[in-house]
Amino acid sequence: MSSVKLNLTLKVWRQAGPNAKGEFVTYYVKNISPDASFLEMLDILNEELEAKGEEPIAYEHDCREGICGTCGMVINGRPHGPLQGITTCQLHMRHFKDGDVIFIEPFRAKAFPIIKDLIVDRSAFDTIIQAGGFISVNTGSAPEANSIPVKKENAELAMDAAACIGCGACVAACPNASAMLFVSAKVSHLALLPQGLPEREIRVQKMVAKMDELGFGNCSNIGACEAECPKEIKITNIARLNREFYRARLLSNV
Amino acid sequence: MALESKIPAGPIQEKWTNHKFNLKLVSPANKRKFEIIVVGTGLAGASASASLAELGYNVTVLTFHDSPRRAHSIAAQGGINAAKNYPNDNDSIYRLFYDTLKGGDYRAREANVYRLAEVSNNIIDQCVAQGVPFAREYGGLLDNRSFGGAQLSRTFYARGQTGQQLLLGAYSALSRQVGLGTVKLYTRREMLGLVVIDGIARGVVARNLVTGEIERFAGHAVVLATGGYSRVYFLSTSAMNCNATAIWRAHKKGAFFGNPCFTQIHPTSLPLHHEQQSKLTLMSESLRNDGRVWVPKNKGDKRPPNQIPEEERDYYLERMYPSYGNLSPRDIASRAAKRMCDEGYGVGETGQAVYLDFSDAIKRLGKKVIEERYGNLFQMYEMITGDNPYEVPMKIYPAPHYTMGGLWVDYNLMSTIPGLYVIGEANFSDHGANRLGASALMQGLADGYFIIPYTIGDYLASQKFILVKTDHEEFEKEEKAQKDLIKRLMSINGKRTVDDIHRELGKILWDYVGMSRNEQGLKKAIQMIRELREEFWKNVKVPGNDMDLNQTLERAGRVADFLELGELMAIDALHRNESCGGHFREEYQTEDGEAKRDDENFAYVAAWEFKDVGNWVLHKEPLVFEYVKPSTRSYK
Numbered sequence: 001m002s003s004v005k006l007n008l009t010l011k012v013w014r015q016a017g018p019n020a021k022g023e024f025v026t027y028y029v030k031n032i033s034p035d036a037s038f039l040e041m042l043d044i045l046n047e048e049l050e051a052k053g054e055e056p057i058a059y060e061h062d063c064r065e066g067i068c069g070t071c072g073m074v075i076n077g078r079p080h081g082p083l084q085g086i087t088t089c090q091l092h093m094r095h096f097k098d099g100d101v102i103f104i105e106p107f108r109a110k111a112f113p114i115i116k117d118l119i120v121d122r123s124a125f126d127t128i129i130q131a132g133g134f135i136s137v138n139t140g141s142a143p144e145a146n147s148i149p150v151k152k153e154n155a156e157l158a159m160d161a162a163a164c165i166g167c168g169a170c171v172a173a174c175p176n177a178s179a180m181l182f183v184s185a186k187v188s189h190l191a192l193l194p195q196g197l198p199e200r201e202i203r204v205q206k207m208v209a210k211m212d213e214l215g216f217g218n219c220s221n222i223g224a225c226e227a228e229c230p231k232e233i234k235i236t237n238i239a240r241l242n243r244e245f246y247r248a249r250l251l252s253n254v
Numbered sequence: 255m256a257l258e259s260k261i262p263a264g265p266i267q268e269k270w271t272n273h274k275f276n277l278k279l280v281s282p283a284n285k286r287k288f289e290i291i292v293v294g295t296g297l298a299g300a301s302a303s304a305s306l307a308e309l310g311y312n313v314t315v316l317t318f319h320d321s322p323r324r325a326h327s328i329a330a331q332g333g334i335n336a337a338k339n340y341p342n343d344n345d346s347i348y349r350l351f352y353d354t355l356k357g358g359d360y361r362a363r364e365a366n367v368y369r370l371a372e373v374s375n376n377i378i379d380q381c382v383a384q385g386v387p388f389a390r391e392y393g394g395l396l397d398n399r400s401f402g403g404a405q406l407s408r409t410f411y412a413r414g415q416t417g418q419q420l421l422l423g424a425y426s427a428l429s430r431q432v433g434l435g436t437v438k439l440y441t442r443r444e445m446l447g448l449v450v451i452d453g454i455a456r457g458v459v460a461r462n463l464v465t466g467e468i469e470r471f472a473g474h475a476v477v478l479a480t481g482g483y484s485r486v487y488f489l490s491t492s493a494m495n496c497n498a499t500a501i502w503r504a505h506k507k508g509a510f511f512g513n514p515c516f517t518q519i520h521p522t523s524l525p526l527h528h529e530q531q532s533k534l535t536l537m538s539e540s541l542r543n544d545g546r547v548w549v550p551k552n553k554g555d556k557r558p559p560n561q562i563p564e565e566e567r568d569y570y571l572e573r574m575y576p577s578y579g580n581l582s583p584r585d586i587a588s589r590a591a592k593r594m595c596d597e598g599y600g601v602g603e604t605g606q607a608v609y610l611d612f613s614d615a616i617k618r619l620g621k622k623v624i625e626e627r628y629g630n631l632f633q634m635y636e637m638i639t640g641d642n643p644y645e646v647p648m649k650i651y652p653a654p655h656y657t658m659g660g661l662w663v664d665y666n667l668m669s670t671i672p673g674l675y676v677i678g679e680a681n682f683s684d685h686g687a688n689r690l691g692a693s694a695l696m697q698g699l700a701d702g703y704f705i706i707p708y709t710i711g712d713y714l715a716s717q718k719f720i721l722v723k724t725d726h727e728e729f730e731k732e733e734k735a736q737k738d739l740i741k742r743l744m745s746i747n748g749k750r751t752v753d754d755i756h757r758e759l760g761k762i763l764w765d766y767v768g769m770s771r772n773e774q775g776l777k778k779a780i781q782m783i784r785e786l787r788e789e790f791w792k793n794v795k796v797p798g799n800d801m802d803l804n805q806t807l808e809r810a811g812r813v814a815d816f817l818e819l820g821e822l823m824a825i826d827a828l829h830r831n832e833s834c835g836g837h838f839r840e841e842y843q844t845e846d847g848e849a850k851r852d853d854e855n856f857a858y859v860a861a862w863e864f865k866d867v868g869n870w871v872l873h874k875e876p877l878v879f880e881y882v883k884p885s886t887r888s889y890k
Contacts, residue, residue: 017802035527035640043753044530050751050806055798058805060320062493064533067418068324086637094640115464116803123441126321130433134426135385139305139703142376142383146340149394159387159412162419166323195385 006032006093009101010045012057014117022114024103034094038081039064039071041093042104058117064089066230069165072172073118074105079169079228087167087230107172111179111215122168124214125182132206133186135195154192161188163231170225170233176217181225183211184241185233191244201248208245257510257861257875260664261365266351266881270369273665274708278715285310287719290710291458291473293445293500295322297417297424297695298678299479301702304427307436309707314471315428315437316460318444318495318808323425326481326493327698330417331538333399333409334381334695336374341398343406347371352882353404354693358658358686359835359851360884361513361859363877365665370684373704374696378410380703384423388412409692414538414630420695424702443469444808445500446739447732448476448507448674455673456722459732461740463808466801468733470724474717475673475710478504479702482657482679484517486816486823487768488760490654491523491536497812498819501661501680509669510861510873512662512682514819515827518689518836519769521587523653524638525607534653535638538631539691542580544615544624545648547571547587549608553598559609559647570594585688585836585849588652589769595651602649611647652769656694658685658836659826662861662875666709667701670861673717675710677701682859687835740800743810748793752806755790756813759783759820767824772840776828780821784868787817818867825862825870832856853884 007030015022029045036044039061046056062070066087073088075081081091096102104118112120150158162185170181187204190196196203219238226235262273280288288311292303295317307313319325339345350371355362382388382396388410389397398407412419431437443460446468450456457472483498484490505511522541523534548569550562571590572579582590591608594600601607616624621644625632632643639649660682667675667683678698685693766779790813798804833842833849834856842850859875 033528033530036530037532037638040530040532043532047751047753050795050797051749053747053795053797056806058803062319062324062495063326063329064494065329065535067329067415068326068493070320070324090637092638092640119803122320126323126429126432126439126441129426130429132433134430135383136430137380137383137427138308139301139380139427139707140376142379145338145378145382146395148382150390151394152390152392155387155390155394158385159419162387162412162422163415165418166321189387190385193385193387195383 004034004098006034006096006098008032008096008099011101011103013105014057015114017116018113032093034092036093037064037089038075038091038093039089058119060119061089066090067165069167072107072167072169074107074172076103079107079172080230085230085232087165107168109171109177109216111177112168112171120168122166124216125166125168125179127214128179128183128207128210129186131210132199132203133190135190136199148194150193158189158192161185161192161233161237164233165231167230169228169230171216173224173228174217175222175224176220178219178225179211179216180219180238180241181229181233181235183207184237187244188237188240191240200244201251204241204244204248257662257670257873258664259363259875260666261363262665266364266368269365270372277708277712280711280715282310284719286312288312288714288717289314289473289721290475290477291316291471292477292479293458294325294479294481294678294680295319295425295428296325296327296479296481296678297421297698298680298702299325299477300421300424300428301699302477302479302677302706303437304424304431305703305707306710307431313431313437314440314473316440316443316445316458316471318442318463320441322428322439322441323422325421326496327421327695328418329493330695331414331536333411333416333692334377334420335408335692336378336410336696337371337408338375338378340396341407345406345408350374350408354684354690355686355882357688357690359688359849360686360853360857360879361516361834361877362684362686364879364881366683369705370697370700373700376704377696377699381420381423384426386412386419386423404690417695420699424699445480446503446736446811448504448671449728449732450507450671451722451726451728453672455671457724457729459729459736461736464803466799466804468736470729470733472722472724472729474714474721475675477675477677477706477710478661478680479678480680482660483816483819484654484657486760486820487654487763488757489526489531489534489764491520491534494533497815499812499815501676502815502819504661504669504671504674506864508671508864509674509676510662510863511659511822512859512861513659513687513826514823514862515767515830515837516658516687516835517654517823518584518656518658519588519652520655521584521591521652522610522650523655524635525602525649525651526604527639528603536653536655537635537648537650539584541610541628541631541648542587544619544627545580545610545612546614547580547591547608547610549594549599549601559601559611568599585838589838591652592769607649607651609647610650612643613647616644654764654768656689658682658687658689662859666712667706668709668713673713675706677706687837739811740807743794743796743807743814744800746791746794746796748795750789750793750795752794752796752809752813755786755794756809756816759786759813759817762786763820763823767820767827770838770840771827773828776824779824780828783817783821783824787821790814790817821868822862822870826860829872830856830860851884851886857884
């Protein structure tokens with residue numbers, strides 16, 4: 001635990017509403033504990049702004065444990081900041097130096113319109129899931145759990161993909177603002193399990209069609225999504241998505 | 255008003271089956287004539303809305319999150335209990351019922367807890383069918399592990415992310431219904447008021463958190479699935495936005511509040527690092543299997559832990575509870591840590607922490623074994639604290655985690671307001687005075703998937719199809735009341751921030767209505783909370799505009815409610831002259847400092863009726879134990 005406090009310059013994107021003009025506003029924060037989290041540093045700034053009667057910086061956050069997927073901002077050009085494999089709420093100030101200048105921006109993508117300051121609308125992800133990201137099973141109709149054995153290896157791979165928290169960092173990181181990593185994680189999760197097989201073909205087609213319709217870009221194999229994913233979802237899921245998609249098209253009756 | 259628990263007659267094994275048969279049905283053609291409003295999309299809310307929509311009801315779902323998948327159920331780590339008996343270790347529905355009732359220190363209803371155990375197996379079936387990637391054996395079948403409070407392995411898990419996977423399962427079922435158009439989903443809406451017409455719940459008003467507008471939603475029944483209230487302590491393991499507003503506003507409209515003082519303090523959280531910390535992070539309790547808890551023998555010893563020689567360390571759990579040692583139960587371990595810190599032995603910058611030391615285990619088993627067992631937890635710890643727990647002991651401290659208390663409900667999960675149902679952590683029902691690990695996920699999904707879809711039909715079958723319109727004068731009145739409240743909050747323009755007051759409230763509750771309570775402290779807390787409430791309404795500052803996205807205003811409304819709920823928690827704790835589960839009254843302990851229950855005078859649910867702010871009337875629902883005779887728990 002270090003006791004050297006940090007004084008920092010923040011350049012924060014402020015935008016009053018979806019159609020308002022945004023700009024970087026400069027703030028100075030003083031005496032920040034290196035043990036504080038990045039979001040606590042913003043809380044401190046916001047409380048100072050509130051005390052002065054100014055509007056605090058709007059940003060989203062909830063669990064602060066890296067699992068709910070609510071938080072997310074671009075810090076010095078990188079979604080969720082400079083470290084690998086963590087969300088913004090898990091980033092701590094000890095990774096910054098006294099006197100640093102930090103740029104803070106919202107996730108930027110056509111499919112994620114800005115609502116206010118650092119808050120964007122990621123409901124497009126929900127819309128994709130609503131189009132087919134599920135197994136159609138009504139409550140009460142499930143068979144005995146152990147009547148469906150699952151190969152351990154597949155269960156592990158499915159879990160790797162299912163770990164996605166839907167934060168949108170993959171989209172923000174991608175120069176094409178593609179949602180392929182997000183979609184591939186769900187397609188993989190369900191295609192790897194026997195329970196997901198009856199809807200294997202229809203699911204991937206519906207989800208991909210919805211993704212395209214919502215204005216996400218295409219994948220051009222850059223790999224920024226994998227590099228910035230706080231849950232380290234692998235890009236091999238995109239390869240699986242492609243295989244699933246072509247397979248579904250080949251098997252299609254139309 | 256007399257409390258009717260509506261517990262069915264008959265042997266405990268047959269109560270739920272018989273009750274289901276006696277419930278009235280709504281025919282498929284008539285189901286689509288009913289509108290049900292569900293508030294909250296955690297395990298309970300998402301599973302309920304999906305299941306009700308599958309049955310054919312029209313469902314409207316509100317969540318204050320940007321997406322239903324964000325609810326705090328997602329953060330549950332450990333697992334979910336069920337009485338499958340897959341490991342062949344002699345588990346049964348009856349044993350799960352027994353363990354849960356005993357774990358709750360005999361302050362829950364037998365019939366409810368039995369039903370919970372009874373449907374536990376259906377939950378696992380349902381989740382597997384949805385594609386929840388539970389841990390599996392090499393043969394492809396489901397794996398189990400053991401958890402606190404049980405002598406067998408009945409916990410199903412998906413790595414350390416069981417809550418996430420179960421919620422995503424319920425979310426996918428909900429999303430499917432949204433896609434089909436049977437559920438209307440409204441995100442970024444915060445319920446502010448319940449609309450009660452002629453004594454019956456008929457709808458809610460909610461604030462659109464983006465535009466600031468107050469919107470009206472009418473229905474034939476309202477289901478609250480809005481979670482627990484441990485954020486009342488400010489620092490807790492709950493998510494930042496968890497709050498009591500929905501249940502509190504319903505309470506003020508006539509729903510009784512059950513056992514508000516029953517809160518769970520979890521012993522192994524990361525301690526406070528600095529004064530401006532926003533929340534606390536839980537570390538899995540399993541760490542105490544190999545870690546030894548200690549503090550320096552000398553008060554205020556500031557040396558680094560590795561420089562404190564063995565003979566100057568106090569392994570206080572091993573000293574005070576020799577037979578359980580570091581594996582003493584949650585309430586014991588939490589209280590002991592607090593006592594050591596209060597007496598000045600605490601470590602770290604704030605003095606509010608104790609060491610959890612793995613050096614002996616590493617010496618005994620080697621670093622590799624410890625890494626296999628706890629690698630991800632050690633990594634998470636290092637990420638937050640910057641300390642490497644392989645080299646230096648962890649620092650831990652207890653933290654508010656879960657609230658067993660909540661709105662009172664009958665066996666059908668209906669509150670004292672007809673038409674208002676409360677499910678999941680938001681109700682008081684199944685955990686008594688203490689919840690066992692891996693039981694919260696079970697209860698949330700039991701309520702949502704398998705109980706409310708049956709019980710709500712019985713109520714709706716007796717309702718007329720005519721829907722109250724949102725231009726009814728009660729909707730007008732409720733909307734105006736909420737607008738006035740918002741106007742009042744915006745116009746105070748005082749000097750203190752919302753968080754500043756919330757932090758002060760949290761400290762009062764933590765000090766006097768936390769792990770250890772006494773009459774004098776509780777009386778003092780009541781006084782302090784009243785004064786702080788007055789201060790809030792005179793001196794809080796909410797900048798910005800109410801017809802806009804305004805997060806300070808959102809928090810202000812929640813803190814205003816916490817300032818009332820906090821007082822009721824203290825009043826409830828003061829009236830309960832016994833110690834049980836998470837409620838420890840210093841005056842009521844055995845000679846060796848253990849909780850001393852008073853079954854003769856306090857074997858009841860305390861259900862509080864709201865009269866006015868600061869004025870409640872107590873109603874008692876006696877608890878009858880026909881199957882499990884209450885006994886004393888000892889850990890020495």
